[in-house]
Amino acid sequence: MMNGFLRLLILSILLLNIILxxxxxxxxxxxxxxxxxxxxxxxxxxxxxxxxxxxxxxxxxxxxxxxxxxxxxxxxxxxxxxxxNNNYLTAxxxxxxxxTQKGIIKKAKGFYAPYHYFNASTIEKVGDKSFRLYEAEITACKEDNPDWSFKSKSAKIDYGEYFYSKSATANIKGFPMLYIPYFVWPIKEKRESGFLVPDIGVSSKTGFFITPKYFWNIDADKDATFGISYFQKKGLLYNLELRYQKTDSEKFYFYGEYIKDKDITFIDDERWRLFSNTDIYLVKNLELRINLDYVSDFQYISDFETLSLNKVIKENKDNKFKTDLRLIYHTTYSDISLVYKDDMQFTDIYDGYNKEHLYRKPQIIFEKNNLDIKFFKIDYYADFNNLKSTTITNKINDEFYSTSTKLKREHLKINIYKPINIKIGTFTPKYTQYYTRWHDANFKFSGKDDNENIFLKLKTDNNSVERFIYSFRLKFELNEIYKNYKTFKHSIYNSFEYIQTPFLDQSSIPSLIEDDKIYEENIYKYTMTHYFKSKNWNLKIEFNENYNVVKNDERFEPFNYKIEFNYKELLKIYKNTNYDFYEKEPFYNKDYIKLTYDKFFISTELIFNKNITYDENTSWTNSIGYTYKKLEMSISLKKSGYREKLKYLSNDSLTTNELIVTGVYNSDCWSLGLQYHKKLNTDISSDSISSKYDHIFYLLISLKGIGDTTREIYKR
Structure with a gap:
């Protein structure tokens, strides 16, 4: 038997040497x-x-x-x-x-990471990472007859850099659609400087537009984008975007745009927007924070938000803007800040608009949190404000009104607390003392003195108001109570809190910024949260109840409860309600349900806020979508209006309709879609003001490896 095995082993070795x-x-x-x-x-x-x-x-x-x-x-x-480098070709x-890695390749097809495909009749390999191509084609599509491609008689590839092409044509299914004398396409994952693909289209508001822009890769952690957008009706819009990510927690970001608008009435033609979100250390212990979103006029958002090159700024429906500039010097016992703030909001009126400003001229703030003073902890905050509140009314008949309030203010707040860990939870007593003085106002103060004790008193004369007031709270948070069942885990968290702020007659105190008015409180709070978690689903239920002793009756404040439920990727349910026991109804409610099955989804969202008494307080949005093979379709209808109370499945008072219809075709390497918006808009001109529905069409385009864009193409 052994001899047979040796013969088989020798025969296998001989065959292997013959084959390879x-x-x-x-x-x-x-x-x-x-x-x-x-x-x-x-x-x-x-x-x-x-x-x-x-x-x-x-x-x-x-x-x-x-x-x-x-x-x-x-x-x-x-x-x-x-x-x-994961590059691959056949020939x-x-x-x-x-x-030398130089040579000739004929009748070749290739792949360059991450998703670039090319072919050529002849390829001249001129180095380790460089090729010259003749009768060449490049695309991001896998197919032999790609949906889109660029063809060129002569081209060059530098691996990890660019595809350079002379006398190129842009093709759809092999049919030439556009001639390009010289074309450069980045074929790399890392960022590089270069011109970005512009957006081109036609809008009823701007006419023909094109948005060329240049990306400058300054370094691995910093870059910039420059653009000059041309709008036929309005002129040139200049764009600048700067980014610097110094560390995970330190960053500098700035975006600005400016246009001298030749198609505007009622407001100044020099229009602009500035935006910054910055938090960076200039030197050790010296920090710069910028939180900025500011515009030139009340119509800027409605005119330019959808045309902006910036994708970082979130939608601004309320026309609220801010400037918050802070230079902070950090020390062991205090963070010393030099601060300038300007909060602004525009609101439409029946024949013009209001512009409200709250300026805080450069002020000094001293603050520190979590100072550990052996037996307890301290938070403190002290600021020195020079305030100016201004309301400006502009009317389309050239009427102009302005009112302002000016005053100076010093404010101090100290929190003293101590978390005490006991066996079943954490007990935290906390005492807060306030001191505030208002003076040098452009009006006379009036009111009466109230002297309860050294920590609770009010002193008033014509030129100033001085207030001492305090509050204290006791909070007890129980440790997690949990039980592991066979298929899920159930956790419970409970907390109890008591808050008391004594009464002080503050009728003489102005109310412009935070902590101006500090109201009486005598509240017991209870919070209970349940977590259920399994492999396929999770559920969170949270209850909050406050009992306010200050009130003479109806001491139970609205009961708040939240429910969040998720089952795999199929079902999502969210509910947040503030329920008034005495009115027997919610005064705030948000319900959201989304069902997703395979390629189909349907969702509904209802929001009601009874606290809003001057505007629409209810919105009901229903959405449905379906994907058929490569086609995605969705419809979203939002109805809104004013209601006295929460009602379901009723449209009686929901008179405003907003509709979004979207259809997108997705290929492996491109997508093309059309979106229709119907929404209500306020239109103000030099002689009239009106509300009307805008009908807007957007073109959605995406090319793999090049980018995507969403652009308005028609509006009426």
């Missing part, structure tokens, strides 16, 4: 094939399932001729070429110097 014959050259070339023949001392011919390995290069072919003196190969038929003929 390796040849090792002085250049560390590994060559394996079904048949290897040495023509002379310098030339080797390998035939049948040939594999050649040289450093990081792998070549396979039906036949390879290797010349040792030149370290050169010549390959024929069914050739594949791979390198360590019918290849001649390559392995040392």
């Amino acid at each position: 014959t390796p040849v090792f050259s002085k250049e560390n070339v590994i060559l394996e094939a079904n048949k290897v023949t040495s023509i002379d001392k310098n030339t080797v011919v390998a035939e049948g399932d040939v594999i050649l390995i040289y450093k990081a290069v792998l070549v396979t072919a039906n036949k390879i001729i290797y010349r040792k003196d030149k370290n050169e190969i010549e390959a024929f038929d069914n050739i594949t070429f791979k390198d360590d 019918q003929y290849l001649k390559l110097n392995l040392s």
Whole structure:
């Protein structure tokens, strides 16, 4: 039996040597094939399932001729070429110097990571990472007849850099649609400087528009984008975007745009927007914070928000803006800030608009949190304000009104507290003392003194108001109570809190900023949260109840409860309600349900806020969507209006309709879609003001490897 095994082993070794014959050259070339023949001392011919390995290069072919003196190969038929950069090509003929990585490739198709496909009748390999292509085509589509591509008589590829092309055509399914004399396409994952693909279209508001922009990759952690957008009706809009990510927590971001609008009435033609979200240390312990979103006029958002090149700024429906500039010096016991703030809001009126400003001229703030003073902890805050509140009314008949309030204010707040860990939870007593003084106002103060004690008193004269007031709270948070069941875990968290702020007659105190009015409180709070978690679903239920002793009756404040439920990716339910026991109804409610099954989804959302008495307080949005093969379709209808109380499945008072219809076709390497919006808009001109429905169409385009855009193409 052993002799039979030895014969089989020897026969297998002999067959393996016949099938794969390796040849090792002085250049560390590994060559394996079904048949290897040495023509002379310098030339080797390998035939049948040939594999050649040289450093990081792998070549396979039906036949390879290797010349040792030149370290050169010549390959024929069914050739594949791979390198360590995940690049891959197939060809019918290849001649390559392995040392210099230069050579000729014919009838080739290739792939460059991450998603670039190309082919050419002839490829000249001019270096390790550079190719020249003749009769070439490049695309991000896998198909032999790609949905879109760029073709060129002469082109160049630098791996990890660019695809350069002369006399190129943009093609759809092989049919030329656009001639491009010179074309550059980045074929890399890392960022590089260069022109970005512009948005081009036609809008009823702006006419024809084009948005060329240039991206400057300054360094790995910083870059900039410059743009000059042309709008036929309005003129040139200049854009600048700067980004610097110093660390995970430190960043600088700025965006600005400016236009001298030739198609505007009633307001100034020089229009702009500034936005910044910055938090960065200039030097050790010196921090700069900028929170800025500011515009030139009340119509800027409605005119330019959808046309902006910026994708960072969130939608601003309320026309609220802010400037908050802070320079902070950090020390062990205090953070000292120099602050300038300006809060602004525009509101429409029946014949114009109001503009409200609250300026805080450069002020000094001293503050620190979580100061550990051995037996307890301290938070403190002290500021010195010079305030100016201004309301400006502009009417379309050129009437102009302005009112302002000015005053100075010093404010101090100190929190003293101590978390005490006990066996079943954490108990935290907390005492807060306030001191505030208002003076040097452009009006006379009036009111009466109230002197309860040294920590609770009010002193008033014509020129100033001085207030001392305090509050204290006791909070007890129980540790998690949980139980692991067979299929899920149930956790419970409970907290109890008591808050008391004594009464003080503050009728003489102005109310402009935070902590101006501090109202009497005598409240007991209870919160209970349940968490349920399993493999396929999770549920969170939270209850909050307040009992306010200050009130003479109806002491139970609205009961708040939240419910969040998720089942896999199929079902999502959310509910948030503030329920008034005495009115027997909610005064705030939000319900949201979304069902997703395979390629279909349906959702509904109802929001009611009884506290809003001057505007629409109810909205009901229903959405439905379906994906059929590569086509995505969705419809969203939002109805809104004013209601006295929460009602379901009733449209009696929901008179405002907003409709969004979207259809998108998605291919493997591109998508094309159309979106229709119907929404209510206020239109103010030099002689009239009106509300009307805008009908807007947007074109949605995405090309893999190039980018995507959403642009307004028609509006009436």
